[in-house]
Amino acid sequence: MSAVFSITSADKARLAASDLPSRVRELLGALIGLCRQTLAAPLILTVEALEQTLLHDADRARNPMQQADLMAQRGQLHAFAGHFADRMLDAVAEALAGLREPSIAAAAPASPPPLPGALGLSLVDEHEVDRDLLLTEMIRRETLRSTNT
Structure with missing residues (x-):
């Protein structure tokens, strides 16, 4: 008894571009389909749980x-x-398709692509500066209130 797991056209193209025997491509295609079917809902629920x-x-x-x-x-x-x-499932599929390729990424770490909606990093975080000013003002006021003459 064997189950058939459907894979996307991008996964098919990814596997076709890899230098793998046809039987290995079929097995990896089934594994990628199983990963997509099994992991999609828990990944979505994980993000929703983090939002909550x-x-x-x-x-x-x-x-x-x-x-x-x-x-x-x-x-x-x-x-x-x-x-x-x-994105996570595409990364899994990419890793499985490149399973037999030498690991060049381990030798030279590459920066990940920017995430949609993610803000760039800066040396000074405006929220931290505002927080420091707020804390300084709070300390000054409390010092004035609690001073005994």
């Missing part, structure tokens, strides 16, 4: 700045969530 966790943490945040940060992270995650499962 961020929302819950934002509700329990003690200050508005922390709540705003968590909501911003949730917004970035929401923009990224739609493509997460597909």
